[in-house]
Amino acid sequence: MTAALRFDPIRLPAECEQLRKEVRAFLAEEIAAGTFDPHKPQREDSDNPEFSKRVGERGWLGMTWPKKYGGHERSFLERYVVTEEMRVANAPVRRFFVADRQSGPVLLKYAPEHIKMDILPRICRGEVCFSIGMSEPNSGSDLFAAKTKATKTNGGWLINGSKIWTTSAHMADYMIAIFRTSPPTKENRRHGLTQFLVNMKKPGITVNPIAQITGQYEFNEVVFTDHFVPDDHMLGEIDSAWKQATSELAYERSGPERFLETYYVLTELVRAVGPKPDTRSAEGIGRLVAQLHTMRRMSVSVAGMLQAGKEPVVEASIVKDIGTIWEQQLPHRVRELAAFVDDSASNHATLDEMLGFAIKTAPKLTIQGGTTEVLRGIIARGLGLR
Amino acid sequence: MTDADNIVAETAERIFADLADAQTINRDKNGSWKAPLWQALTDAGLPLSWVPEECDGSGTSMAEGFSVLSVAGRAGVAVPLAETMLAGWLLAQAQIKSPEGMMTVAPASPRDRLTLNADGTITGRARGVPFATDAKHIAVVASGFGGASIALVDASACRIEAGLGLADDPSDTVHFDTVKPITLQSAPSGFDQNALLLMGALVRSQQIAGALETMLGISVNYSGERVAFEKKISKFQAVQHNLAKLAGETSAALAAASSAADAFSSGAPLDDALFLEAAAAKIRCSEAAEKGAAIAHQVLGAIGFTQEHILHRYTLRALAWRDDFGSESYWAVELGKLVAARGADELWPLVASR
Ligand SMILES: Cc1cc2nc3c(=O)[nH]c(=O)nc-3n(C[C@H](O)[C@H](O)[C@H](O)COP(=O)(O)OP(=O)(O)OC[C@H]3O[C@@H](n4cnc5c(N)ncnc54)[C@H](O)[C@@H]3O)c2cc1C
Numbered sequence: 001m002t003a004a005l006r007f008d009p010i011r012l013p014a015e016c017e018q019l020r021k022e023v024r025a026f027l028a029e030e031i032a033a034g035t036f037d038p039h040k041p042q043r044e045d046s047d048n049p050e051f052s053k054r055v056g057e058r059g060w061l062g063m064t065w066p067k068k069y070g071g072h073e074r075s076f077l078e079r080y081v082v083t084e085e086m087r088v089a090n091a092p093v094r095r096f097f098v099a100d101r102q103s104g105p106v107l108l109k110y111a112p113e114h115i116k117m118d119i120l121p122r123i124c125r126g127e128v129c130f131s132i133g134m135s136e137p138n139s140g141s142d143l144f145a146a147k148t149k150a151t152k153t154n155g156g157w158l159i160n161g162s163k164i165w166t167t168s169a170h171m172a173d174y175m176i177a178i179f180r181t182s183p184p185t186k187e188n189r190r191h192g193l194t195q196f197l198v199n200m201k202k203p204g205i206t207v208n209p210i211a212q213i214t215g216q217y218e219f220n221e222v223v224f225t226d227h228f229v230p231d232d233h234m235l236g237e238i239d240s241a242w243k244q245a246t247s248e249l250a251y252e253r254s255g256p257e258r259f260l261e262t263y264y265v266l267t268e269l270v271r272a273v274g275p276k277p278d279t280r281s282a283e284g285i286g287r288l289v290a291q292l293h294t295m296r297r298m299s300v301s302v303a304g305m306l307q308a309g310k311e312p313v314v315e316a317s318i319v320k321d322i323g324t325i326w327e328q329q330l331p332h333r334v335r336e337l338a339a340f341v342d343d344s345a346s347n348h349a350t351l352d353e354m355l356g357f358a359i360k361t362a363p364k365l366t367i368q369g370g371t372t373e374v375l376r377g378i379i380a381r382g383l384g385l386r
Numbered sequence: 387m388t389d390a391d392n393i394v395a396e397t398a399e400r401i402f403a404d405l406a407d408a409q410t411i412n413r414d415k416n417g418s419w420k421a422p423l424w425q426a427l428t429d430a431g432l433p434l435s436w437v438p439e440e441c442d443g444s445g446t447s448m449a450e451g452f453s454v455l456s457v458a459g460r461a462g463v464a465v466p467l468a469e470t471m472l473a474g475w476l477l478a479q480a481q482i483k484s485p486e487g488m489m490t491v492a493p494a495s496p497r498d499r500l501t502l503n504a505d506g507t508i509t510g511r512a513r514g515v516p517f518a519t520d521a522k523h524i525a526v527v528a529s530g531f532g533g534a535s536i537a538l539v540d541a542s543a544c545r546i547e548a549g550l551g552l553a554d555d556p557s558d559t560v561h562f563d564t565v566k567p568i569t570l571q572s573a574p575s576g577f578d579q580n581a582l583l584l585m586g587a588l589v590r591s592q593q594i595a596g597a598l599e600t601m602l603g604i605s606v607n608y609s610g611e612r613v614a615f616e617k618k619i620s621k622f623q624a625v626q627h628n629l630a631k632l633a634g635e636t637s638a639a640l641a642a643a644s645s646a647a648d649a650f651s652s653g654a655p656l657d658d659a660l661f662l663e664a665a666a667a668k669i670r671c672s673e674a675a676e677k678g679a680a681i682a683h684q685v686l687g688a689i690g691f692t693q694e695h696i697l698h699r700y701t702l703r704a705l706a707w708r709d710d711f712g713s714e715s716y717w718a719v720e721l722g723k724l725v726a727a728r729g730a731d732e733l734w735p736l737v738a739s740r
Contacts, residue, residue: 271730
């Protein structure tokens with residue numbers, strides 16, 4: 001038999017339900033106050049520093065981190081509840097999302113103490129925005145072809161080259177990036193890249209926004225010209241970023257954001273068909289809800305395994321593979337099911353508008369954070385095939 | 387609960403390994419393996435796992451019983467273990483003692499209804515009843531004026547038209563022509579045919595997920611043995627990606643089935659959230675059966691399309707199980723209606739209720 005796949009039936013503990021109520025009440029207040037419109041997912045790209053700080057005040061950033069860094073020492077499952085409620089409400093999370101999910105945990109693991117003490121509490125207060133600098137013009141899936149160079153200089157490193165597709169770089173305070181510190185070796189082509197913390201507000205960095213097919217400006221080109229990074233901003237071991245990248249990805253791959261990005265079209269479809277759907281609509285909705293429920297059970301299960309200190313790399317990749325394909329197909333399935341919806345349905349215009357946006361968003365879902373093909377390679381490795 | 391710390395599942399695993407080797411069964415033409423296997427299962431008390439001791443069963447927990455079903459699904463054997471477990475469970479709902487021997491349940495399809503007549507006899511037709519020809523007894527839900535009743539019926543009192551499912555397992559039509567049951571009790575309040583079908587759907591979900599695990603194992607192993615173009619086929623990226631998709635479908639089936647089993651085992655009331663668990667499990671496991679079986683066959687090439695190879699024992703059974711106790715289309719319509727009736731803004735609270 002092959003390595004067993006495990007998806008234990010994890011239940012959210014009772015404290016999560018109280019928390020869920022608090023998050024829903026908070027979001028309802030924010031919506032009532034006009035902070036954001038839950039029916040306008042396309043507004044999700046807009047930066048909202050004040051909302052970010054209020055989320056921090058509630059204690060919903062850095063939830064799982066140690067208290068001494070401003071964290072709250074709560075569980076991954078509690079964090080899960082906050083994340084999914086924000087996502088389903090289309091709340092403007094862009095400013096803090098990457099820092100909270102990904103960059104904070106990397107700093108916790110690899111940054112020197114004084115940097116942790118400086119930055120982590122500010123993430124928890126919702127004050128700082130992070131970006132991820134992995135991809136380059138000639139290095140996407142093949143991360144280890146990255147060329148942007150860090151050259152040793154007095155007290156630090158000089159960075160030259162460029163990153164691309166860098167989400168939020170235009171508003172980010174920091175970037176966690178990989179740069180080339182040595183050439184690859186014959187034995188290990190992954191050797192020679194090092195992870196660094198970059199202060200985006202220092203000189204030597206130009207950020208050029210890139211328009212997406214949705215009309216949004218989420219990602220950017222980032223050009224480095226003799227940008228100076230001090231020695232203590234090196235994260236982890238020199239030349240060994242490849243060892244550090246994999247465990248990080250389990251967090252990134254399996255969260256609710258990996259299947260809920262287009263969820264709003266399903267809600268709106270249910271609204272449009274009304275309380276007494278015909279057989280075709282009922283079956284279509286039933287299948288989609290069954291698939292959604294299953295995705296969520298898988299994703300909660302991975303969160304439970306992370307909580308238990310495991311690194312379910314293969315299971316997390318499976319969640320992302322199935323989840324992103326599901327959220328990518330969802331607007332198309334909803335479009336088919338909406339084909340015969342009465343034009344007089346009260347939300348007809350909203351549904352059409354949402355479908356237009358979701359269908360334009362769909363292609364990116366199986367590219368960002370590792371393509372479907374790359375994920376399947378990881379799963380295949382987990383199955384012992386490579 | 388994991389299989390490793392579940393002694394009941396371990397017992398089942400051992401019995402199947404000793405007495406139901408897939409290669410041996412596949413070559414056997416006269417079914418001589420069935421009697422010793424059934425005897426061993428009976429000696430271990432497995433067919434009556436879900437029957438409390440006071441009803442002459444083994445009194446195993448719901449959770450342990452579900453894990454026996456995943457083991458049975460992984461083994462893909464043609465004996466009515468799942469059906470007898472389900473029948474015992476049904477009878478226990480009305481404190482009816484379970485007899486010895488093979489059992490099955492009726493109705494097994496939402497299209498059929500059995501009627502309880504005023505004189506206490508049962509009338510009606512139940513199609514697609516698994517293993518009715520092998521069963522000594524049938525556990526039945528019938529409805530009459532006073533609501534639903536649960537009955538134990540002697541199979542020989544019914545007229546049984548033999549049929550075969552996709553995997554050549556008995557799938558019969560059972561005619562109840564004013565049949566007098568051995569025992570008849572009213573069902574507990576709230577219990578009806580739908581509750582039996584839901585439980586049946588859950589049972590089949592466990593078995594499908596188990597069968598998918600075996601399909602994945604067979605396919606991965608084969609890809610490491612078969613050579614084409616001077617390479618193991620497991621080295622071709624297209625094959626790797628197909629197997630990754632099969633692993634994904636297997637994972638989805640496992641997650642949906644084990645979550646639903648866990649929810650039912652906790653003794654929660656049959657509310658919308660529990661309905662979602664069971665219906666979603668049957669829908670998603672059936673979808674996974676279709677996609678998974680197609681990939682497993684693709685990876686094995688022609689050899690997997692032969693009777694001689696064991697693959698069909700799992701692929702055809704998983705596909706056949708989709709039809710029992712309500713197909714995925716049936717449950718999807720029911721779930722879709724429920725979601726629509728609750729309204730758009732109550733969908734997320736339902737999905738996030740656990
Ligand atoms: C909306 C969005 C936001 C993003 N945000 C960020 C960010 O913040 N930071 C960042 O660093 N990057 C970001 N990215 C970039 C993203 O990580 C890359 O796009 C992704 O890794 C793929 O790289 P690529 O676009 O260069 O495609 P390529 O790697 O050139 O791939 C093109 C195609 O070839 C396939 N392919 C490549 N290699 C193989 C192989 N070995 N086997 C089979 N198929 C293969 C790919 O699967 C894909 O289908 C973002 C991308 C998007 C779309």
